[in-house]
Amino acid sequence: MKIKPLQIIAHIILILGVLLMVVPIWISFASSSHDSVTILTEGMKFHIGDQLARNYNEVLNEKGGWSEEVTAAKMFINSFIMALGIATLKVVISAMSAYALVYYRFKLAVPIFWLIFITLLVPLEVRIFPSYKIVSDLGLTNSYTGLILPLVASATATFFFRQFYKTIPDELLESAKLDGANAWSFFIDFLVPLSKTMIAAMFIFMFVYGYSQYLWPLIMTTAEEYWTVVMGMKIIYTESYEGVALPRTAERFAYIILSMIPPVLVVVFLQKWFIKGLIQTEK
């Protein structure tokens, strides 16, 4: 096969892009396997050292915080629960509200849709005080419910589901009606299976969104048992200034690597659906 110069250039650009993404992660990973002292004195490392197991073990299990009770493992679990809850509920609620907007032709459907859409302009950070007030009045601070609930409404996902439902031909609904499907079974038997690739894609986005939340959990939680990974990142960085001896650089890298794993796993498991959604339409 003859290779054209254009292809070579294209590949070089792609390879550079890959390196740009992968090298920092590799450096973090390699550095996380050394002694902190080594890194502080010699700089970041490209090769694997011999402290891998020790560093990770320490990061996962060392008790930290003021109460000396919370561990990184617990924070991972918290973040995972929060992201899972946010992603699942966002998808469910968005799919259902889009269903209502598209198929129930009530007069206010369009204004309501735009009202939902406008909330894109008002992210959580902007309305954080009223949100906090409500959650706090409901007595939901320091709970998973409080962490998840204010974030579950999603204009973006509602918009995408709405656009998708609009492309489904009316005959399908009519045919299903004649086959005895009611509103609920049309949603479950038709819209959900038809939009499963869409659901997977939305789930990935929303999971990463939920996982990377920082400000909300920071404000919401006073009990350390509800701390999340991103908050922990801040703690592990500030720790050294308050503290004792050397900054624990190697452990920091280990923590960063660990914190990437859950979202990467979600993407890996759902990417089959995700790509399917991009390349084929099953309509």
Added chain:
Amino acid sequence: MSFLDLKNVTKIYPNGTKAVHETSLSVEEGEFMVFVGPSGCGKSTLLRMVAGLEDITEGDINLDGKLINEVDPSERDVAMVFQNYALYPHMNVYNNLAYGLKNRGIDKETIEQKVNDAAKLLQISDYLQRKPSMLSGGQRQRVAMGRAIVRNPKIFLFDEPLSNLDAKLRIQMRLEIKKLQQKVGVTSIFVTHDQVEAMTLADRLAVINNGIIEQLGTPIEIYDNPKSLFVAGFIGSPQMNFLDGNIKNKTLSAEGFEIKDIDSDFEGEVKLGIRPEHLSQSENSLINLKVDLVEQLGSDNLVYGQLKDKKDFCYRCPGNLTIEKGADLSLNIENNKYYIFDKSTGKRVN
């Protein structure tokens, strides 16, 4: 009361468009009724009102002795085949057929038996595990029909189901639909804009224009005896020739010729309709045609040309006659088969 009874059914859309005007119609049990008309004439709307997919603005629809105006589509026990088939893309053929039965709470063994019977009847048994996207147009068509048959409904509704198929397949499926309907014996309504489909399928057909049934009858009645200018022009291929004329004292004078002793007391401006196939060449000619173009179909020739007044005209003759371009033909109307319509109202007057 007949099996399906429409009484003064009217449909007005919210934007004020009147799609169907006070239409009354009855369909007997087991009958194959065809609604035919140009697009936008209201034929599909009428069908969809029977199915329950459109609200009825005024009037009553009775099915099997029961008023169904307010009955939910799923409760009407009707089955419909859509123009684009509307197969469920995420289900395999088996589940496409079984879905309606499952919703009715029928047990698994019965469903399996019914689906298999229907699949056998339609020769789709081999594809039961396939998804609709893996089927050809004709197979999809069969699945759509299977989905209708398997429920054993009171009435089949077909909404232009053949229009997405290529010409050859369309003719084949047309035959199959007719055969199937005769075998199953279910009352059917078939909507089409194709007059050949209408003629071949129908026990009776309703020619619809602007939301009104212009004429209702067997295909032959409608072909032989069109009641209005619209029906005469719509049914028959190639189209009937229309000439302007004037009647006075039972004599019709058109451009270049006269017909005496016509069977009508009408006086005034008229349209004279002559079917291309009701003409023949003869010595004592009525019409002189200058030939522009000949289409040879094998069995027939379609001869297109102009009359003296430059009016386009078509004559259909047996395929064994050779007619050259530019020839002058003398034509006569066979057996006085001509139709006269009031020019202002479009009503037949002879």
